Amino acid sequence: xxxxxxxxxxxxxxxxxxxxxxxxxxxxxxxxxxxxxxxxxxxxxxxxxxxxxxxxxxxxxxxxxxxxxxxxxxxxxxxxxxxxxxxxxxxxxxxxxxxxxxxxxxxxxxxxxxxxxxxxxxxxxxxxxxxxxxxxxxxxxxxxxxxxxxxxxxxxxxxxxxxxxxxxxxxxxxxxxxxxxxxxxxxxxxxxxxxxxxxxxxxxxxxxxxxxxxxxxxxxxxxxxxxxxxxxxxxxxxxxxxxxxxxxxxxxxxxxxxxxxxxxxxxxxxxxxxxxxxxxxxxxxxxxxxxxxxxxxxxxxxxxxxxxxxxxxxxxxxxxxxxxxxxxxxxxxxxxxxxxxxxxxxxxxxxxxxxxxxxxxxxxxxxxxxxxxxxxxxxxxxxxxxxxxxxxxxxxxxxxxxxxx
Amino acid sequence: xxxxxxxxxxxxxxxxxxxxxxxxxxxxxxxxxxxxxxxxxxxxxxxxxxxxxxxxxxxxxxxxxxxxxxxxxxxxxxxxxxxxxxxxxxxxxxxxxxxxxxxxxxxxxxxxxxxxxxxxxxxxxxxxxxxxxxxxxxxxxxxxxxxxxxxxxxxxxxxxxxxxxxxxxxxxxxxxxxxxxxxxx
Numbered sequence: 001x002x003x004x005x006x007x008x009x010x011x012x013x014x015x016x017x018x019x020x021x022x023x024x025x026x027x028x029x030x031x032x033x034x035x036x037x038x039x040x041x042x043x044x045x046x047x048x049x050x051x052x053x054x055x056x057x058x059x060x061x062x063x064x065x066x067x068x069x070x071x072x073x074x075x076x077x078x079x080x081x082x083x084x085x086x087x088x089x090x091x092x093x094x095x096x097x098x099x100x101x102x103x104x105x106x107x108x109x110x111x112x113x114x115x116x117x118x119x120x121x122x123x124x125x126x127x128x129x130x131x132x133x134x135x136x137x138x139x140x141x142x143x144x145x146x147x148x149x150x151x152x153x154x155x156x157x158x159x160x161x162x163x164x165x166x167x168x169x170x171x172x173x174x175x176x177x178x179x180x181x182x183x184x185x186x187x188x189x190x191x192x193x194x195x196x197x198x199x200x201x202x203x204x205x206x207x208x209x210x211x212x213x214x215x216x217x218x219x220x221x222x223x224x225x226x227x228x229x230x231x232x233x234x235x236x237x238x239x240x241x242x243x244x245x246x247x248x249x250x251x252x253x254x255x256x257x258x259x260x261x262x263x264x265x266x267x268x269x270x271x272x273x274x275x276x277x278x279x280x281x282x283x284x285x286x287x288x289x290x291x292x293x294x295x296x297x298x299x300x301x302x303x304x305x306x307x308x309x310x311x312x313x314x315x316x317x318x319x320x321x322x323x324x325x326x327x328x329x330x331x332x333x334x335x336x337x338x339x340x341x342x343x344x345x346x347x348x349x350x351x352x353x354x355x356x357x358x359x360x361x362x363x364x365x366x367x368x369x370x371x372x373x374x375x376x377x378x379x380x381x382x383x384x385x386x387x388x389x390x391x392x393x394x395x396x397x398x399x400x401x402x403x404x405x
Numbered sequence: 406x407x408x409x410x411x412x413x414x415x416x417x418x419x420x421x422x423x424x425x426x427x428x429x430x431x432x433x434x435x436x437x438x439x440x441x442x443x444x445x446x447x448x449x450x451x452x453x454x455x456x457x458x459x460x461x462x463x464x465x466x467x468x469x470x471x472x473x474x475x476x477x478x479x480x481x482x483x484x485x486x487x488x489x490x491x492x493x494x495x496x497x498x499x500x501x502x503x504x505x506x507x508x509x510x511x512x513x514x515x516x517x518x519x520x521x522x523x524x525x526x527x528x529x530x531x532x533x534x535x536x537x538x539x540x541x542x543x544x545x546x547x548x549x550x551x552x553x554x555x556x557x558x559x560x561x562x563x564x565x566x567x568x569x570x571x572x573x574x575x576x577x578x579x580x581x582x583x584x585x586x587x588x589x590x
Contacts, residue, residue, distance in 0.1 A: 081524060081527055081528070082527050082531075085527065085528070085530075085531030085534075086531070088531070088535065089531060089534045089535050089538055092443070092535050092538040092539050092542075093538035093541075095542060136527075136530070140534075341537075
């Protein structure tokens with residue numbers, strides 16, 4: 001486990017260094033475009049300031065912002081006992097120092113993510129759609145994947161890299177928009193108070209800056225996505241090791257892949273945090289993918305028939321995808337045997353689309369503190385939390401029930 | 406003078422080593438105890454859930470007295486277990502009784518649809534998973550501790566201060582223990 005974290009750390013430092021360099025270069029070039037040769041350092045300072053501000057915000061309350069922007073609601077054991085239990089099981093299996101906070105996102109698209117800077121302050125968020133569609137073993141697989149991200153400290157990396165990427169995107173956008181709306185604003189302003197000769201040099205700076213502003217975010221994204229893909233494999237391997245049941249995660253991924261409901265609460269920067277790329281429905285798998293092809297992840301998991309250790313995952317990867325595998329060699333070699341287990345005996349009537357949609361509605365209402373009342377005629381009434389008064393009339397039989405709070 | 410000084414140094418080194426080894430053993434033993442308490446919490450939770458489960462199920466399955474009796478009996482045995490070894494055996498029997506009970510439940514669709522029963526079943530499943538996951542950690546600690554008190558030089562200190570071997574916690578179930586009968590007739 002430590003070997004893997006160490007390798008991850010080294011790659012992360014390299015990646016973050018490269019992104020910092022890109023950010024600095026972008027700031028310098030943009031500064032030159034705005035203020036001529038002397039503007040370079042001012043640009044550098046502005047870029048650093050933008051980075052610093054975003055960094056402070058994300059460290060102080062990054063997880064809260066992310067959870068809020070995904071419209072995630074914190075829940076207790078009573079709202080969804082199974083989710084709560086599964087997270088606690090994985091906490092015990094992974095030996096986390098503290099129980100992660102649990103959130104439910106009120107959306108029908110099945111997906112999940114983990115956040116928080118350290119295992120001591122981690123949160124796990126799942127969508128209502130995920131809870132309605134998956135059975136216990138599948139949910140356990142997904143939660144184990146998220147807990148593996150927490151254990152591997154992937155969240156810290158995603159936060160750091162996300163801030164870097166965010167600064168780069170922000171700077172380029174501000175520049176490109178000022179060019180677009182201002183109609184070559186910076187160069188005109190500059191040339192009005194300088195000789196035409198310098199104005200010519202200024203145009204060259206502007207062109208360089210334009211190219212940089214267009215290319216930098218693309219390069220930064222490619223770097224960001226390449227490493228986050230690798231982390232997904234590691235988290236899958238970690239999940240199998242925790243649950244000892246690869247089929248759970250495999251069939252969960254299958255169900256998630258077959259669902260085409262878009263996730264409204266996700267955006268470009270938060271995409272790598274989810275278990276499955278929320279934009280998958282919109283474009284093909286390519287260099288921009290934050291996640292490995294989901295079909296490939298399923299194939300690897302299904303090829304694990306002997307055991308659940310990192311070595312078994314690595315072997316399955318070599319057999320299905322080829323190459324030396326994604327698990328660091330030293331980690332794979334001294335792997336201890338981990339036996340697979342049997343599926344748990346829980347039969348949940350599945351694949352009933354209508355029932356699932358109904359369940360999603362119920363979960364969302366529970367999260368939003370609706371009260372559930374069962375009338376004597378058998379109909380279930382949902383009372384919104386802001387309901388005034390203490391009596392409701394049944395829409396079918398007309399009986400009056402009292403609302404208990 | 407010199408021989409006395411040398412003996413003094415040797416005794417001092419021995420005392421420091423003794424303290425070090427003793428502290429290491431105490432730390433390991435505490436870790437084993439801590440790991441066990443993690444399992445114990447879950448075992449107690451399981452024992453608490455069973456009366457509710459039986460109570461809920463009784464209304465639906467009047468003709469399964471024997472099943473209920475075997476569960477209740479296995480539970481009281483498990484609650485009376487004093488050592489890890491006794492607990493291993495008793496919890497195994499309780500697991501057997503519960504899985505037999507769950508098989509019988511399959512014949513009662515109304516019970517399976519009962520919300521209260523479903524909630525209890527979920528809690529029980531989760532508790533059993535937690536026991537299984539906590540067991541791995543406990544057994545690792547026990548292996549480490551047992552190795553330490555059997556190996557030189559810590560075995561000398563362990564003998565002096567009465568550090569004893571700890572048992573592994575294995576929930577054995579009868580089905581796995583029995584040798585499958587092969588018949589050629």
